[in-house]
Amino acid sequence: MPQCKNCGSCAINHNHYGRDGTDPNLCDACYWRTKAERSASDVKRLREWIREEGERNNTCTFNVLGDVCGYCECKRKHSNNRNEGLSKAVPLD
Numbered sequence: 001m002p003q004c005k006n007c008g009s010c011a012i013n014h015n016h017y018g019r020d021g022t023d024p025n026l027c028d029a030c031y032w033r034t035k036a037e038r039s040a041s042d043v044k045r046l047r048e049w050i051r052e053e054g055e056r057n058n059t060c061t062f063n064v065l066g067d068v069c070g071y072c073e074c075k076r077k078h079s080n081n082r083n084e085g086l087s088k089a090v091p092l093d
Helices: 028-055 078-088
Strands: none
Touching: none
């Protein structure tokens, strides 16, 4: 019975649980962990690319990334700072 090259588990089910046949030497848990780590790396790289392209093209990326950019001319940075101050304000009686 084949064993996982990472952890030694024998829980290798190539045709079950949505596996696509890649990484045949990994158990199911290691397979999905590896896939998740690759996806997280891809997302991080794409977010950085979007941020750089936004700066290069002077385009707001707030709707895509959800972060207020420092170069943006949509004035969200100013309005967010103002809103943060309001959330910390003491309520009026």
